[in-house]
Structure formats: C-alpha cells, structure tokens
Amino acid sequence: MSLLQVESLSKKFDGLNAVDDLSFDIQPGAVHSIIGPNGAGKTTLLNLLTGIYRPSGGRIVFGEYDLTGRAPYEYAGHGIARTFQNLQVFFNMSALENVMVGRYLHERCGLASALLRGPRLARAEKVCRDEAAELMRYVGLRSYLSVAADAMPYGALKRLEIARALATKPKLMLLDEPAAGLNPTEALELDDLIGRLSERGVTVVLVEHNMRLVMGVSNHILVLDYGRKLAEGSAAAIRNDPKVIEAYLGSAVAHEDPVGGPSASAVAVAGEARR
C-alpha cells in the first residue's frame, strides 16, 4: 500500500494553476525526488502536502487518513515533517531548543503541570534534551550543541531544520531544496545524510535543483512542469526522457551524450539557465 496518495490535486492562485490536476503515489521507504524548472509548482506542492496551503481541488491521503483541508499541525501529527527552502528556524532560541521544539508531539504536558513543573515534567525535559542532543550529533551538528541559532552558519541551519523535523519522528520527510546555498563539500555530506535518513526508515521526498544530488540518491523521480506531471520513473528513465529534456532546455535540441541520451549535467545546466 502506498504511504501517500495524491489524487487530482490542484491549487489556483488568482487564476494561475500552480498545481494542476496532479496525481501520484509515494511508496514507503526509499528516496523520491520532485524536480522541475523554477515555477513548476514544487514548493506549492510541498505546501499543499503539509497543509500550509488548502487545495483548490483533489485529495491528499496519507496511509489510511484523508488529510485534505487539514491544518499543518495535523499533518505533523500524522507523521509528515518538512524543512524549508527559506529557513524557518526559531532564531530566538538555542540550536538545541530548536530541536527540542520538534519533540513537542512526543512530550505533551497539561497546562497545570507546565505551570507547576512537577517532577515528571522535569524528568521528561531531561529525556527531551538528551534526545535532541543525540539528533544534533546524528545530523553532524555536534559542535553547535550550546550555540544560539542566530549565531550559526547557513549550512548548519539547514541541518538544524532536518534535526528538528526528525525530532517529530516522521514517517515521511519533505526536504525543500536542502542543497541550495551549500558549498560542494556540504552538498556531498548531504548525500550521506539523506541516505542515512532512508535507512532509518523515514521515507524521503526531495525537492532539489542539484541534479548530481537528485540522480545520486533518488529511487524514483517525479518531474513537474507548469504544475502538471511531465514524467515519472527511475533516475535512469528520467535522464533519458525527451520530454524532460525539452522542458529544461526549452527546445528539442538536446546535448547528446556519447553513452546515449543527454547527460544529467546538461539537464542541470539547462535548469540553472531557466532560473
């Protein structure tokens, strides 16, 4: 059974169809990527899949639950977590506290116990702190354990969002352009991290422009253009799909690769060019 089913999903903004009658399934496990030229509707789609936008039409079914029209915190409660292209870090807190906020769903307390701070809450807080620290080490932020979030470099903040999302113990994790703004070394480390997320049993949906990253880690790729599904399949199939190449290059004249089919780098370069 698929983990996530999207059925003829649409989102209109003042007559513009940002996402247009889109249907696809996400199978549990593995890494799924969503690619497409800028303005193809990728970020809109992620906002729909986390309840930030309310769809104009269609359904979003997660496991056995129909989440269409629900609020973002309900999506989180069902096990969908995400990171943001434009960071949504809590800059008024320490890095560790950011991750501790991510444990909110698993450390609920009543108002009375919050105000009176009973011994049970104090113990739960200790566990929360330890687990948050463990997650920070897991994503490679060991050296930022006692640092304020507003004192961290950009690349570290991207990892911090991943740690915070992991703290919610998600079944599905949506990563919105995690490699954007990273230097090549940091981007390479990201391959490893995404691989480990997948091994941890978290299904990953990756929205990304960095084709090296996408082609390297994805088991399955969905290509969007003008809010519609252009193509879907394995990395190899997508790389050789003429429709995909045309969408990225804007014409059928593709750069031929001697091995056969245009290279991923040609697709990537063309993608950059259309920005």
Added chain:
Amino acid sequence: MPPHLASARTGGMAALATVIALLPLALSNNYFYDIAILVGLNAIVCVGLNLLIGYAGQISLGHAGFFGLGAYGSAILASRYGWPPLAAMLTTTLAVAVLAFLVGRPILRLKGHYLAMATLGLGVIIFMVITTEDKFTGGPDGIAVAPFSVGGLVLQGERIWYWLVGALLLVAVWLALNLIESPMGRALRALHSSEVGAEVVGINAADHKVMVFVISAVFASVAGSLAAHYSGFVTPGKVTFLHSIELVTMVVFGGMASTFGAVVGAAVLTTLPQLLTVFKDYEMMVFGAVMMGTMIFLPRGVVPSLARLFQPRRQEASGKEGGA
C-alpha cells in the same frame, strides 16, 4: 537543563525574594509602602502580559480592561452582593478567563497592527461598559470596596498588604518561569519566531495563542481584584487606554521575553514619576527623556541588555532567553 540556566532561574528567584524581604528596611512610612504595593500589583500584570507580548509575540493594548474587570468584579460581588472577597475574586477570575477565551479565539487570528487595533477596541469597550453601567459600577464616580478578608481575618493596612502582594508576585514569577521552560513555553517562543515552523512540528499555534492570552488576562484580573480591595475604592481611571499603554511600556522597558525584566520595568516606571516630582513642571519631560534614553542605549530593554553586557559572548549565552 544546563547548570547555568538553573542558576539564572533560581538565582533570579532568590534575588527577587531577597529584595522583597529587605525592602521594608528602606520603607520609612506608609507612603513608601503604598508605592511598593503598587509596584507589586503592576509587576504581576506585567509578568503575565510579558508571556503574551515578550514570549508569544502577540500584542495587547487592552489589558487595563482585564485589570478593570477584575477590580470591578470583585468590588461589585463583594460590596453590592456581600460575597466573601475570596469567592468574589475567584469567580471574577474565572469569568475573565472565559471572556478572554471567547474573545481571544477570533481576535488572535489577527496579526501585528490589526491585533493591536482589536485589543485596543476590546479595552475601550470594557471601559465604556464600566463607565456607563453606573447602576452596578457607580459610573465615573466609582464605588467603595469592602476590605479583603479570609475566613473572618480582615487584611488591612499597608504592611500586611505589602507581604501579601510580595508573596503573590513571587508566585506569579515562579509560574511564569515554569511555563516558559516547559514544552508549552517553547511552543510559544517558537510560534513567535516562525508560526509556520511551529505548525509543521505539530504545534497548534491558534490554541497556544489563546491559552497565553487567557493566562495573561487572569494575571491582570487577579491584580485588579487585589488592587480594588487594597485601596478600598475603584474608579474607571485604571481601566483607561492610557493604563493599557503604560502596562505595555513597562514590559518593553524592562525587556521583552524576560520575566525579571517585566518586574524591573514595572518597578522603574511606577516609581520614576514619584521620584521625578522634584522636577515639578518638567516632570513629564524628564520622564520622557529617561524613556527615550533607555530605549536608545538599552534597546532590548533594561534586563536583557544588561545581561548581555555581563555575558558578552553570545555562544555561551544560549538558552538564557528561557531563564532570563
């Protein structure tokens, strides 16, 4: 919890308790006691208001309204209907909590300036009701309030009230510090920084905003009830828009997102006008200059700015916002 955070918290509580315990040595007459009690009551309101403004990042320009409802609720139930003062206060507090909940739901959907306008409107409506329903409230003339008593024990006189208000202020600060360091408090600070970021980790932002709005209204209402019994008389003077602004100013002056800052802000801005009477005609000018100077040189408010001075390395200061 790292040790430095625990010490900032317990250290702050201990310092506040010490000040409250030793202050009577410097209070040579009832006039000074009166000012100290006024400081304590304002500080209780500000500690609650700071949870809303400083931590959750929501504004209220109508909190004098909740203070007034507390004062008039206690006054009317205790004096006109002869309720025991404690029962009158608890009933009033509950009623204010219900009102804040019902009003908070729709208006806390608004943000920024719009929320400011809505809460301002709420405060004005409460003021209008209190001044026009003179059958119950005495209108602009106000009404006399019976002294506070618990089980036959009548609490009267500045000295007794000083210890009562001092103890309640400590309780208010303790509750606020506990809340801020709980998962709920982190949720409030999170939605202040990024509402969408908070929502996607499972925090129902609307519910949390309403909850903290109700808590801050309850703090204001309790302080209002106490103020009514203490002074023995209530007038609409403390229910005005101007008093709402004074309360917000105290929070900002002392330092947003700092519980002890709220106490310091209430203390300074309550006593300063008394001290400045030596300037006679220029009193308000000097008062304004002090305010402007403070915000220019201590832009984060008194307590957080001074705390930074003594703790210049930001990296070691992480987590202090929760404890300050």
